[in-house]
Amino acid sequence: MALIVGMITITVVALRQTATRGGVGTASRFGASAALPGGTPSAAVPVVTSGWNQPPAGFALSAGLLASLHQGDCLNWTPTAANSTAPPEPVAPVRVSCDRLHIDEVTRLVDLTLLFDRWPGASTVAKAADQRCVGALRDFAGAIDSAPHHRAGTVYPSEPSWQSGARTAVCTVRSDDLQPRAGAFRVLGPIGA
Numbered sequence: 001m002a003l004i005v006g007m008i009t010i011t012v013v014a015l016r017q018t019a020t021r022g023g024v025g026t027a028s029r030f031g032a033s034a035a036l037p038g039g040t041p042s043a044a045v046p047v048v049t050s051g052w053n054q055p056p057a058g059f060a061l062s063a064g065l066l067a068s069l070h071q072g073d074c075l076n077w078t079p080t081a082a083n084s085t086a087p088p089e090p091v092a093p094v095r096v097s098c099d100r101l102h103i104d105e106v107t108r109l110v111d112l113t114l115l116f117d118r119w120p121g122a123s124t125v126a127k128a129a130d131q132r133c134v135g136a137l138r139d140f141a142g143a144i145d146s147a148p149h150h151r152a153g154t155v156y157p158s159e160p161s162w163q164s165g166a167r168t169a170v171c172t173v174r175s176d177d178l179q180p181r182a183g184a185f186r187v188l189g190p191i192g193a
Contacts, residue, residue, distance in 0.1 A: 054178070055080050057088035058122050058158030061166040065095060069109060069170060071140075072184065074102040075155060079178045090158035101180035104153055104172035107136040112157075113167045119159050125169070129154040133171035140173060140185075150185065151176045 059077070077093040096102050110132045112125065120128075137152040155170040173185050 054153070055088060055091040055158075056122065056126075057090050058125065058161065059155050060090040060092040061155070061157045061161040061168075063165040063167075065093075066109070066166055066168040066170070069095070069106050071106055071108065072098070073106045074098040074100075074184070075104040075106070075170070075172070076100070076102040076180060077104075077155075079103070090161065093155055098184040099182060101182050103178060103180050104155060104170070104174045105185045106170055107140040107152075107173055108133065108171035110169040110171060111167065112169055116167075119162045122159065125156050125162075126154065129156040129169035129171075132169065136171035137173050149176050150174065 074096050075093040076096045077091045080088075080091070093104070098105065110129060112128065115128055116125075119125075133152050133154045135152075137150065141150075150173050153172040153174040155172060157166040157168070175181055
């Protein structure tokens with residue numbers, strides 16, 4: 001009996017780790033983003049994460065900022081309150097030294113022009129970015145267990161940013177509660193090592 005309880009506990013912990021780390025087969029940060037009849041994507045509904053969300057309208061990005069970013073650079077921005085009733089507005093991330101408070105650390109850049117020749121809508125861009133960034137944390141950290149309380153994130157252009165030439169998504173590692181942290185991301189090593 002103790003063996004069965006132990007196996008169930010390990011399974012639950014493993015499933016919880018996978019779900020909170022953005023692994024393959026887990027829900028993206030957007031809940032229902034199904035297509036409406038006729039193939040039009042519906043509006044994305046942000047999933048609540050400890051009272052804070054990523055902006056559903058995307059990020060106010062410039063082509064200059066995107067061209068200057070490299071793996072290991074850090075970005076700070078203000079998350080949207082989960083209970084906010086304000087209309088969705090793009091949020092402007094700012095590149096900061098990783099020694100200062102920040103939310104994201106860049107793990108990969110994804111060229112969206114390979115996928116879209118015109119603006120496809122915020123939920124479509126978010127979904128495409130999520131799909132291409134899902135392995136970025138694992139590639140960056142080496143293993144999901146190496147990054148407790150962190151998850152893969154995406155910083156993707158808003159429609160005005162897209163129209164101004166910002167056509168790159170930024171894959172990042174961020175804390176799972178969207179709280180700013182100081183210092184570069186550190187790989188702690190596998191759990192139990």
